Amino acid sequence: MVRPGLKRKTPDEEDYDPLIDGQREWDLEEKLNSTNYSATFVDVRDTGEGFGLAELQRDGFRNPLLFKNKTGLGLRVPSESFNVADVKLMVGARRPVDVMDVRTQQALVMTMRQWTDYYTDPNRDRILNVISLEFSHTKLDNYVESPTVVRQIDWIDRAWPPYLREKQMDALNSMDTMFYPKVRKYVLMSVADCYTDWHVDMGGTSVWYHILRGRKVFWLVPPTERNFQLFEQWTLSGRQDATFFGDMVEKCQRVELEPGNTFFIPTGWMHAVYTPEDSLVFGGNYLHSLNIKLQLRVWELEEKTRVKRQFRFPLFMQLHWYVLARYAGCLMRREHVVPPREEGEDLAAYAERMAEYGTELKNSHQPGQALTQAELQGLRLLLQWLRPLPPNRREVPADLPEPDRLLDDIQELLQEHAADTPDAACTGAPVIRWPAGMLKEAAGHVRQLRGGASAGGRGRKSGGAARPSKLPADKFIHRRVRCRLCEPCRRQDCRECVFCADMVKYGGHGILKQCCIQKQCIACSLPAKAACFLCRDARKFNEVEKEEDNYDPDLDLFECGVCWRLLHPDCVRQLETADFDPAFVTADLRSDQMPNYWCCPVCHHAGKADQLHPRISKGLKMLLKLESEQVETGQAGGRAGKENKTAMVGAAASAGYDSDNGADEPSIIVGDGATSTAAATSSASTSAEVKPVIIKITTSAAGTATVAAAPNHRASAGVRGRPARKRRRTAKARAAFGSDEDDSDDPDFYA
Structure with a gap:
């Protein structure tokens, strides 16, 4: 078979020799x-x-x-x-x-x-x-x-608009649902x-x-x-x-x-x-x-x-336009990318969002930054490549309304930086970037959706900024436990991550109270006492039994990611409700996010499938914030060495759960010392329950972290109050089981 030309290659994907074995003329x-x-x-x-x-x-x-x-x-x-x-x-x-x-x-x-x-x-x-x-x-x-250096130079990280990346929900590589190059x-x-x-x-x-x-x-x-x-x-x-x-x-x-x-x-x-x-x-x-x-x-x-x-590389031309726009924005304070007005968004909300967008962009401007000779040569070649193209071949993004003015600005930028010296350009920090605040918001939204191809989210309200979907009141929530079978559960502590550095057994102070980031369970199981909301039977199958030929998922116990009830599919099928169709009890309702997880037929029938709450380890969310700040600090600090960060940890009770050890998620705000101290003071003055702790976290470009000496306010962080809080939640859940009250729009489905 003859090769038609170069084939698309992912990182050295195995796109094999086109001949059947034995036909090669070389050995x-x-x-x-x-x-x-x-x-x-x-x-x-x-x-x-x-x-x-x-x-x-x-x-x-x-x-x-x-x-x-x-x-x-x-x-x-x-x-x-x-x-x-x-x-x-x-x-x-x-x-x-x-x-x-x-x-x-x-x-x-x-x-x-x-x-x-x-x-x-x-x-x-x-x-x-x-x-x-x-x-x-x-x-x-x-x-x-x-690797850190890849994240510092990758154009998708540095130049692609965060508000487009946050729209990506599909895990598949379909061009119809791709909002950024997924490579x-x-x-x-x-x-x-x-x-x-x-x-x-x-x-x-x-x-x-x-x-x-x-x-x-x-x-x-x-x-x-x-x-x-x-x-x-x-x-x-x-x-x-x-x-x-x-x-x-x-x-x-x-x-x-x-x-x-x-x-x-x-x-x-x-x-x-x-x-x-x-x-x-x-x-x-x-x-x-x-x-x-x-x-x-x-x-x-x-x-x-x-x-x-x-x-070929998806959205190749569009990416180059965004790169030029970030060079003009960061070095010349001339922004060319204008987020489009969303469907159904009124003018007042759009104007407010654009004002916030402009304020954020000011934080990314760094005029005076020198360019390397490779960057100067590359920008000249981009101008020579894009200018002669006819409009129908330019593939200009819709949110870049004036491409010719952008090209003129880049031409002016090249003239301004023609005398840049190599020594001045070797700062160890990338030139182009989006503001750290916009990156964190987009990262939080995207990471919340990482529960599989079918995971959904609440998305953005009309005219509002994107926010991660929050868990509902925990009336029916069950804290999941470690499966003890998956690969992360079986590995040892890495002794390098910020959570290991905080552990008492490794010389830390035990403030964060999270397991090693490498040991976050990926298949958290339902607790042993979990029972069906309808029949009150606790029968369920473990992971070994699920691999057997006689496994019947209709008899297993599933947790709904919308209403959080535990149900047997067979029990739901036996409901006698006029508006409910038993045909909704199908395998398509089950999610691959984790074992025994689905959107129950009742919530699906009510049109709430898009509200399926993705489960994500809270330790991972904490680490993502630290890692995002680490990369951005490399930009502002101008060096690749160690950067000191102050993190404010407030152990406020959350409505969710921790899939590993049941601990509430501490909130972390990372910044310089002055900012974090002010945030801590403000938080302490506005909340009598949350008493934040100031700790010093030192991270390096390699991703290792150490936690400096800090007071261990276990009682003030809510640790001693947890048993009572747990009892109150249990009482609420028991009361809910015996009543008709529910947060859903139609509780009679379970009557």
Whole structure:
């Protein structure tokens, strides 16, 4: 079969050689053992200590980087015991997955349950591989964080409007429901003997690539103009079976990756990949300002080889317009992106929202910041690329009303910064950014929706700012418990996160009272005493019983994410209510967020399915706030070293629950000392119940954190008052069970 051109590549996805085994005219085994691929392009380092944005600004991002250990990179991934079954648990057993049959080159679609059954079967009758699985907006998203330097230069993080990212609710990569380029986090699951033929990653993206399990073998060729010409000829020739591209170029390097290695591939590097054993890999694609020239060169190559749109970087043109707009906004105080008026929003509310938007943007302005030579060259090339395009090919975003004026401003900006020196530009902080307040608001909204493809939220009220949906009054809420079976439950404390640093057994003061961030349970179970609201029977199945052939979900116990009642589907089916259709009791109502979780038929019938409250660990939400502040502090502070932050912790009772240990969620406000102290004073004066505690948290670019000495006001934080509060909640729930009162609009459904 002839390759039609470059195919879309996620982080080194296994888009296999197009020939059935045995038709190649070159021997793969010989390429694995040959000494001809001994160039030394890759910079190998033991750890990421000392590596940061300042180094990339000074030396550029030209050669691949291989870190044998992820220490110092700020990268967060699950432990080595994490497996494909855990992926299924986090993204959902019914999540569709694109699979490629290596030998026949047939594209298949399987569910994660089917893929897991295949992957764990020792007697495989064919070689299959997941081409790509982008897992943003699923529970797995909370357990994987890209390296700090990637978050500091990724255009999606730095330039894409936060108010568009917060609209993304669908975990699938459908262009119809995509509000930003969803290419930032992939999980690759390859079986032994998979081979990916030579390719360049889509849109000229750079790639970060972490080997969690298994091994990978890479062949790498540098992005010189001569090599691009040879690659174009090789791609269009249709004779990939006759020639191994690494033999056509002057220099090629083969490098082997082991478990725990982290690999950075810069823009435009041509590479092929072989999988010697079953592997599990995390990675992500990103565009940035350090290699704009090569990114546009790869785009040109994709145009010449007529790569189909669905195989290319999504929203590629729009992203470049937003990048130019942020340069003009941050360096010239000229904002070009205007959020559109939402449907049904009145003019007064829109004007108020725009005023708040303008106030926030002032916090991102940093005139006087110098630009690197790579940025100056890249911006000039962007002007040369965009100006000649006719209006129908520019693909200008709808919220950028004056693109020509933006191009004129960038031309003026280049003239102003023509004399910038490299020393002045190497600050260790990115130039473009959105205000920290807008990023936190968007991050909080998006992370709340990470409960699977079907998770919904309340969204934004007309004319109001986006806010995470809150849990209702806890009349029927049950605190979930650890499953003791999932991979995070079985791992050890990392001793590096802010929660470990606060633990008394590791020398902390026990203020935060959260388990290790790496041990947040992903399959929290219903408590042993949980019973059906209708029949009062506590029968339910554990995770082992659910895997048996005779498992009947209609007899299991499910918790509704809207009304929080515990019900057996079979009990709901037996209700005799005139307005209720028993056909609503179907498998489609069950959610993959966590075990025994659904939108009950009654709430679904009442049109409340979009109010399904996603469950998210409170420890994770606390950590996300700290991590967001860490990256933004690197911008304002102008260095990649340690930054001191003061966090105000107030242990106010929350309406939700903690899925790990039942503790109430402390609220954290991170900022400088003066701001946090003022916030603490104000909070203490306005609330008699909440007595905040001032603690000092020191975090580094690597993501490690320590908690400095601070008073341990356990009693004032509400710890001693918890048993009584728990008794009051139990009494309320018991009273509710015996009454007809309910928060729902139609409580008679359960009568």
